[in-house]
Amino acid sequence: MPWRGEIAASLVVFLVALPLCAGVAIASGAPPELGLVTGIVGGLVAGLLPGSSLQVSGPAAGLTVLVFDAVQRYGLPVLGAIVLAAGLVQLALGALRLGRWFRAISIAVVEGMLAGIGLTIIAGQLYTMAGEKAPGSGLAKLAGLPALLWDGLASPAVAVGAATVACLAGWRFLPRRVRAVPAPLGAVALVTAASWLLAAPVAHLEIAGLLGVVQPPGGDELARLAELGVLGTVAAFALISSAESLFSAAAVDGMHTGPRTDYDKELMAQGAGNTVCGLLGALPMTAVIVRSSANVQAGARTKASRVLHGVWLLLFTAALPGVLGAIPVAALAGVLVHAGWRLIPLRGLVPLWRRHRGEAVVLAATAGAVVALNLFEGVLLGLLLAVVKTAWETSHVHIEVDDRPGAPQIGVALTGSATFLRIPHILGTLEALPPGRPVDLDLSGLRHLDHACRTTLTDWTDRRNTPARLVPDAA
Known part of the structure; x- marks a missing residue:
C-alpha cells in the first residue's frame, strides 16, 4: 500500500x-x-x-x-x-x-x-x-x-x-x-x-x-x-x-x-x-x-x-x-x-582555497561578518564582496604599447573590458609614456568602456602636451 x-x-x-x-x-x-x-x-x-x-x-x-x-x-x-x-x-x-x-x-x-x-x-x-x-x-x-x-x-x-x-x-x-x-x-x-x-x-x-x-x-x-x-x-x-x-x-x-x-x-x-x-x-x-x-x-x-x-x-x-x-x-x-x-564546510575549505582563492576569501569574510555583526549585515557584506570579485575578474584589460625607435607616434592599443577597477593600471601605463611624442590611443579592441574609464582617458589626453587620438569609440 x-x-x-x-x-x-x-x-x-x-x-x-x-x-x-x-x-x-x-x-x-x-x-x-x-x-x-x-x-x-x-x-x-x-x-x-x-x-x-x-x-x-x-x-x-x-x-x-x-x-x-x-x-x-x-x-x-x-x-x-x-x-x-x-x-x-x-x-x-x-x-x-x-x-x-x-x-x-x-x-x-x-x-x-x-x-x-x-x-x-x-x-x-x-x-x-x-x-x-x-x-x-x-x-x-x-x-x-x-x-x-x-x-x-x-x-x-x-x-x-x-x-x-x-x-x-x-x-x-x-x-x-x-x-x-x-x-x-x-x-x-x-x-x-x-x-x-x-x-x-x-x-x-x-x-x-x-x-x-x-x-x-x-x-x-x-x-x-x-x-x-x-x-x-x-x-x-x-x-x-x-x-x-x-x-x-x-x-x-x-x-x-x-x-x-x-x-x-x-x-x-x-x-x-x-x-x-x-x-x-x-x-x-x-x-x-x-x-x-x-x-x-x-x-x-x-x-x-x-x-x-x-x-x-x-x-x-x-x-x-x-x-x-x-x-x-x-x-x-x-x-x-x-x-x-555541520553547517561549517570544513572539508571544502582547502580545495576551495587551492582552486578559487577569491571564493574562499568571500566565504571567510561572510562568515566573519555574520559572527562579528549580524546575519543580515554579514550577508550584505558577502554579496558586496562577491560582486566586487566578479567585477574584478571580468574587468581584464590588456595594454599593448608600440614604441618603435624612429616611429612618428606611439601606438597604444587597449583590449578587453576597461572599467573603473582598471583605471590605476591604465593610467600607470599611459603616464609612463615618453612625453612630447604623439600618441595613437586605439580603443577598438575593447568589449566595454564604462563612463568612469572614458572620462579618465579623455582627461588624460587633455592634460598631455601632445594630443592623442581616441579611435574609434567603444561601447
Whole structure:
C-alpha cells in the first residue's frame, strides 16, 4: 500500500523534527512550544501547498541568530508581527514570479552565511550546556568560551551535552539496524534515559499547553512595523528564509527522481506558512535540509508524509507534553551544537582555497561578518564582496604599447573590458609614456568602456602636451 510508506516516512520525520523544533526555539530565546507550533504549521499549511513535494518546513537553525536578535531587541510579542509581515513579503515575491531569482547568489556567500550561523550557534549553545546566559554579540560569545569551558568541565549539564554530541557524531558507525533510528532522536533518547537513571541534577525542558503560548500580534505590535529597524528585520527574515528554502529545494531535488520544485509556488507556500506562524505569534519557518533529507531517505514519494508529520507533532504535544519534560535542556543544546558544526564546510575549505582563492576569501569574510555583526549585515557584506570579485575578474584589460625607435607616434592599443577597477593600471601605463611624442590611443579592441574609464582617458589626453587620438569609440 502506498500509504504505508508515507506513514512510515512521516513518523521518521516527526521523530527528527521533535527535538529540533524545541531546541531551535530555546536557542532563539523563545519558549519551546513556539518551535513546535511552527513545525505543526510547516506540516499542515506549507506541506499541503504546491511547490516542492518532499521538502519539510519548520523552525530552522539557520535563522536562530536572527530570531534571537529580534526577540532581544523588540520582544517576543513583536516577533509575530515581524514573521507575519515577512510571510506577506514572500507571498508577494512568489506572486511576482521572483522565486527563481533566489538561485542567483554566490555559493561562497551561502556557505559563508551558514558557516557564520554555525559558529554562532555553537558558541551560544555551549553557554546553554553550562547553564550560563550567553553574551549578546557573537564576538563576546567566542571570547568568553575559554573561561566558560574551563569552569564548566565538571558540570553535569556539560557532560550531558557532550554525550549528546558524541552520540550524534558516532551514530553513523553503529550497526545498520541501530542507524534505522534517526540520529537526533536516538541521541536524545539515550542521553535522557542515562540522565534519568543517574539522577543527574540538570535542567529539563518545560512544555506547557500550546494554546497558552499562542499570542496573535495586536495593534501595538503591528504598529511597530513602521519602525525602520523592524522593517530591516522583516526584510532579513523574508530574504534569508526564502533563500534558505529555495537552496534546500535545489538540494532535495538532487536526492530523488520525482517532480521538480516550482520555485515560485514554493516561495508562496513558505509565505503562507510564515503568515500563519505570524498570526499565531510563532517562530518563522523555512524549508530545512535535515528533515527533508530524512523524508527522502525514509522512502517518501508524495507530500502526504510531510503533512502527516505535522499531524503527529500536534497530537504528541497536545496529548503527551509531559514526555518532553523529561528531556534535559543540555541534550537539545548538544543537538544544535552538532547541527551548527555541520553547517561549517570544513572539508571544502582547502580545495576551495587551492582552486578559487577569491571564493574562499568571500566565504571567510561572510562568515566573519555574520559572527562579528549580524546575519543580515554579514550577508550584505558577502554579496558586496562577491560582486566586487566578479567585477574584478571580468574587468581584464590588456595594454599593448608600440614604441618603435624612429616611429612618428606611439601606438597604444587597449583590449578587453576597461572599467573603473582598471583605471590605476591604465593610467600607470599611459603616464609612463615618453612625453612630447604623439600618441595613437586605439580603443577598438575593447568589449566595454564604462563612463568612469572614458572620462579618465579623455582627461588624460587633455592634460598631455601632445594630443592623442581616441579611435574609434567603444561601447
